Amino acid sequence: MKKRIAVLAGDGIGPEIMKEGLKVLDAIAKQFNHIFDYKEALVGGCAYDKYGHPLPDETKEVCNNSDAIYFGAVGGPKWENLPPELTPERGALLPLRGTYNLFANLRPAIIFGPLADAASLKSERLEGGLDILIVRELTGGIYFGRNKVKTLTLHEGALQGNYAVDYMIYSVPEIERIAAVACDAAMKRNKKLTSVDKANVLESSKLWRKVVTDYVQSHFPQIQLNHMYVDNAAMQLATNPKQFDVIVTENMFGDILSDLASAITGSIGMLPSASLAKTGFGLFEPIHGSAPDIAGLNKANPLAQILSGAMLLKYAFGLNRESKAIEEAIMKALENGYRTADLANKTTQEGKILLTSQMGDKVVEYLMVKS
Numbered sequence: 352m353k354k355r356i357a358v359l360a361g362d363g364i365g366p367e368i369m370k371e372g373l374k375v376l377d378a379i380a381k382q383f384n385h386i387f388d389y390k391e392a393l394v395g396g397c398a399y400d401k402y403g404h405p406l407p408d409e410t411k412e413v414c415n416n417s418d419a420i421y422f423g424a425v426g427g428p429k430w431e432n433l434p435p436e437l438t439p440e441r442g443a444l445l446p447l448r449g450t451y452n453l454f455a456n457l458r459p460a461i462i463f464g465p466l467a468d469a470a471s472l473k474s475e476r477l478e479g480g481l482d483i484l485i486v487r488e489l490t491g492g493i494y495f496g497r498n499k500v501k502t503l504t505l506h507e508g509a510l511q512g513n514y515a516v517d518y519m520i521y522s523v524p525e526i527e528r529i530a531a532v533a534c535d536a537a538m539k540r541n542k543k544l545t546s547v548d549k550a551n552v553l554e555s556s557k558l559w560r561k562v563v564t565d566y567v568q569s570h571f572p573q574i575q576l577n578h579m580y581v582d583n584a585a586m587q588l589a590t591n592p593k594q595f596d597v598i599v600t601e602n603m604f605g606d607i608l609s610d611l612a613s614a615i616t617g618s619i620g621m622l623p624s625a626s627l628a629k630t631g632f633g634l635f636e637p638i639h640g641s642a643p644d645i646a647g648l649n650k651a652n653p654l655a656q657i658l659s660g661a662m663l664l665k666y667a668f669g670l671n672r673e674s675k676a677i678e679e680a681i682m683k684a685l686e687n688g689y690r691t692a693d694l695a696n697k698t699t700q701e702g703k704i705l706l707t708s709q710m711g712d713k714v715v716e717y718l719m720v721k722s
């Protein structure tokens with residue numbers, strides 16, 4: 352198979368972990384006889400520094416001519432005080448999600464068995480492992496409200512005065528389409544869906560709850576659906592995460608809950624994501640950010656980036672075997688005790704705490720071993 356991949360490494364640790372992600376994709380290409388044609392482009396702060404915009408035309412062009420986007424992370428203190436539309440987050444990442452209609456963000460939170468000792472919870476709360484899928488709505492809600500509101504008078508005035516305002520807006524079709532994705536996922540798993548909202552306070556959440564309920568009842572009555580307020584969901588995740596199978600939630604709640612879920616699984620450096628359009632086109636990125644505090648030190652965990660590559664192969668190209676092979680190689684590296692610093696603890700053997708690049712090499716090594 353020959354495919355074009357737009358490679359947008361971004362800022363901070365982005366380039367370091369992307370290097371490892373590509374190392375693994377190269378190994379897959381070699382082993383399974385594929386050609387991955389990478390086109391690298393700048394995005395985020397580094398693009399702003401070179402072109403004066405975090406999402407320059409050159410980069411859009413590369414994305415438009417690709418079969419999938421492989422993304423690192425963007426942002427950092429250097430660019431946080433730019434005008435909002437020029438920041439890496441609001442000027443590049445959100446427009447990419449919006450332009451390509453990447454409304455369905457799949458964030459699997461899985462504990463790899465050997466990492467039980469790195470998880471933030473007592474092991475008895477995680478007995479038998481943990482496998483949650485967070486389905487986060489990604490192109491609506493409070494992140495995109497200002498694009499939808501026709502009269503921006505209040506907003507524009509507010510920015511110069513004592514007020515600031517954001518709009519949390521959802522339409523019925525937006526909720527239905529994410530409910531459909533979540534139901535499809537639930538049907539392939541344990542037919543259990545938790546919809547998270549704040550329907551005791553927010554109008555958009557009241558609509559969310561009604562639409563999700565109606566959708567499940569009329570299309571998937573066999574799915575066991577329950578509703579939970581987001582504050583309770585945070586508490587339940589931190590105490591009894593095994594009650595969850597698929598969680599579906601709006602944009603901002605999904606952002607927050609997925610960082611929380613990552614802590615349960617050992618490290619935010621472990622969680623990948625797929626942001627998908629109806630067409631199947633997608634952007635694949637770790638859930639974490641550019642980690643400016645450890646950028647340039649070669650110590651970031653590249654596994655979320657590598658696992659995002661595995662999701663790219665599976666969801667964008669239908670290469671399930673290849674995707675599985677990556678997950679298995681990671682499992683072997685972890686079973687053999689290898690850890691990056693974020694996952695290491697007192698029990699980690701000497702010599703097994705790896706740098707970013709060494710972890711990438713280790714995954715490739717296990718990928719090449721025929722089991």
Ligand code: NAD
Pocket residue numbers: 364423424425426427428440444619620621636637638639640641642643644645650651652653655693
């Ligand atoms: P962050 O996720 O970058 O970092 C939070 C903490 O987790 C830090 O201590 C960091 O060192 C650690 N961490 C993150 N990824 C890690 C990895 N792979 N290995 C080991 N440790 C890791 O969140 P933040 O500090 O709130 O944000 C930093 C910048 O990243 C901000 O500009 C933010 O807007 C941006 N951001 C970008 C994305 C994205 O591009 N998708 C996502 C989240 C945050």
Ligand code: IPM
Pocket residue numbers: 426440441444445606638639640
């Ligand atoms: C994420 C990030 C982004 C979000 C930011 C950087 C815009 O936190 O992908 O989780 O909030 O969606």
Ligand code: MN
Pocket residue numbers: 606607610638
């Ligand atoms: Mn986030």
